[in-house]
Amino acid sequence: MDTIQAGQAGAGLAADRRNVPAYPDMQSNSARLYDRAVKVLPGGNSRHTVFFPPYPVYAVRGAGSRVWDADGVERTDFINNYSSLIHGHNHPAIVGAVVRQAKTLLSVSLPTEAEIRLAELVTERLPCVEQVRFCNSGSEGVLFAIKAARAYTGRSKIAMIEGAYHGSSETAVVSTGPGPDAWGDAANPNAVNGPGNGDSVTRDVVVLPLNDVENARRIIRAHAADLAGVVIDAMPSAIGFLPVAADFLTMIREELDACGGLLVFDEVYSLRLGFNGAQGALGVRVDITALGKIIGGGLPIGAVGGPAHIMSALFDPREAGGARLAHGGTFNANPMTMAAGAAAMELFDRAAFDRVSALGDRLRAGFTEALKISGKPGRVTGTASLCRLGHSDAPLASYRDLYQIRQDGKTPARTENFFRHMLNRGVLIGAPGLFILSTAMTEADIDATIEKALEGLRLI
Ligand SMILES: Cc1ncc(COP(=O)(O)O)c(C=O)c1O
Structure with a gap:
């Protein structure tokens, strides 16, 4: 399965009721918005970190731990605007x-x-x-x-x-x-x-x-x-x-x-x-x-x-x-x-901090177990409400190690396929495997995400 090409993983899971159409779909509203965007914005936007090929999904609405895209697809948001949304989307207070x-x-x-x-x-x-x-x-x-x-x-x-x-x-x-x-x-x-x-x-x-x-x-x-x-x-x-x-x-x-x-x-x-x-x-x-x-x-x-x-x-x-x-x-x-x-x-008082950090511990433990079950190489890092699931178990002690890991073609392909799988299973993550939690999440959100990650690990 390591030879699977970027984009294939997850496509067969399009039947997920919240995820129609499957990504990528060049007829989708997001794809059309991206076509429009590239004419007036170099690369289509003002922030390199929100782009992924062939087009990023466009956000329309958020509530708590969820974000909806321009095609009405609901996803659990594990990016939380690269960490700034500690309480998820649109907390009433x-x-x-x-x-x-x-x-x-x-x-x-x-x-x-x-x-x-x-x-x-x-x-x-x-x-x-x-x-x-x-x-x-x-x-x-x-x-x-x-x-x-x-x-x-x-x-x-x-x-x-x-x-x-x-x-x-x-x-x-x-x-x-x-x-x-x-x-x-x-x-x-x-x-x-x-x-x-x-x-x-x-x-x-x-x-x-x-x-x-x-x-x-x-x-x-x-x-x-x-x-x-x-x-x-x-x-x-x-x-x-x-x-x-x-x-x-x-x-x-x-x-x-x-x-x-x-x-x-x-x-x-x-x-x-x-x-x-x-x-x-x-x-x-x-x-x-x-x-x-x-x-x-x-x-x-x-x-x-x-x-x-x-x-x-x-x-x-x-x-x-x-x-x-x-x-x-x-x-x-x-x-x-x-x-x-x-x-x-x-x-974000002490109780909120402790709760979201415990959710992070639960996620890391679940991913560690999922890696074991799947038999796939990988590594779980992070503390408190920050977590990363990487797709290599080669030694990682510095930036140079990470650079070398990325040179081995298999790891970037697995990382891309995993990202794509999660996207098609209703989980938005940071492309390098970042999972950034919010206090709006529940243990059920975490457990469902671990399940979907295990599916993804088996596929990539
Ligand atoms: C450690 C660190 N410092 C600085 C920045 C820059 O912050 P901003 O994107 O708000 O300019 C970031 C952004 O991700 C960061 O992670």
Whole structure:
């Protein structure tokens, strides 16, 4: 069955009552919308991550754990807008807050109380965030976290893990997807520039091998005098949700303390890893935190936060000489996002966190069992409400391992076939095998998904 071609898996299951017509169907409403889209949008849309060939299904409506497409097909949504919909679609409390806000004030060039409320919720939640500033995307949150590290230390170099994704700013895209022709020695990775960047960007980026304590320590020390900070995502999604090891994190904290650089935690995704974020779960002292996704309740958001002495020194216009870092933004802290975010974060209390994390445990255990039953190669990773089912059991300890796995033609074909199978069985997942849960899900949703995954594993 490994030779099955992409697109075949799942086609025979079109009789699923919720899934007529089967994907792909070039006569479907989604296919027609895509035809229209490619004329006015390069590739058909404004976001590469929502495209899959031959056409993406178009969304029309969502409710709780479900999303309906332009052909009326209902699916359980395991993408949840790449993690931002922690409560699934259209939670009544969030919709209520947004509607109330919309009737009162859409946007304005004055601060609002809604901004204070969300800032209170975020700072109560995150142990290393006493003050926060809002922006409109996680990319912008990371961008400002990097600027903050540079401005606070007066140094220019930023270190990042090879292959980790931190959004689309110039510094952040360095070495997110390098190939063997450019990546250099594994113990000493090159900083590989992102297309569209100026040549000078890589001069200020230092690339670290994930969880390689001794080599990363040596690299950090070599740049210590110029190092503004190290950016860490505790469980990078682009490296298959591989966790950053405790001894690696301890080494980075020690080295930064020794050289005076700052630890920047990218919690855009990893806020889901603990009730108090990844920083709370790991018990690590973080200097600057970048945020996004779930704190916006489903509307566009980003944020940068940290201890008051750092945040005030950089952003407070009352400081002598004014704010060191200019931070405007027409839609920063816009009242609609603030209202949605505050409603979502109020709902995401400890009980909600524990429940959705337990659903994640149930899903991971079910997938592990399904792999065993099917006899197919694979691996289940993730923590709390984030899960990935990969279709290879080759060693995976770094971005380079994942890159090599993807070179073996069988794994990408299995991954594509599995995605297609799930789509045709009413389950929308992230194409690389990502399952991102919401509090709207039930144990029955999880069990049904495990069943469908087992079917899929048997087919691919
Ligand atoms: C870890 C991490 N940082 C930053 C970003 C960028 O966030 P946004 O897509 O809101 O710009 C993402 C997006 O997926 C992310 O996963």
